[in-house]
Amino acid sequence: MIQTENLTFYYNESKKILEDVNISFEKGNLYAILGASGCGKSTMLSLLGGLLMPKSGKILYEGEDITAYGLDRHRQDHVAFIFQGYNLIEYMTVEENVALTAKQPPETALQKVGLEKELWKHNVLKLSGGQQQRVAIARALASDKPILLADEPTGNLDEDSAQAILNILSKSAHDEGRCVIMVTHSMALAAEADEIYRYTNTKFQQGDFGPALLTNTENLLENPAVQERESW
8 A cells, every 4th residue: 555665764864764664554454663762763654644755765655656646635635644642623622623634424433433422512622631532533534544644642541541542543454444554662552563563773674573572662672583574
């Protein structure tokens, strides 16, 4: 569905964030991207979502270069973002926030994320963090985009709320055929993804990470001696 070809990006040419990255993501799968804080995971999401332009290389959606297609059009037609900070319009109700990008009735998306109907007319600031994140996901689902890019979607949530959000994202991929790409620092959440990519030293590595590594953040992020395939 979406892939990179020799993707390179930097803010300062002497310190590249991504270098010659070749990676692909398919519909119907939930992906987790892991890496140390500030290493460039979110930069990858911004590139895939057309918020940043590659310095060299290409990003292809269904075989077409998104730069040639137009980054604005790519965002409008293909990609929905889910942010850690929710990015809801604070003076609007739950229903009004979801309706902003809706190509399907807001009610349908709100039902999918399990938000109680009595909350739909409430101002979003009256909701808990977990409820606000459900609204943000409902807004993304209502846009009916084929790709969901989730940047630390559970970072501000308690364990139970985080698991509920993961279940929604997983269902969106597996039952509705979307490509869902999630940046997370949570080993427990990453372990439930269909595929895990580890980011280190400007590259991404894909692997079958065992339970022992998934319970040890330092090992997973730094130890190269895991069973994995370096894609680039």
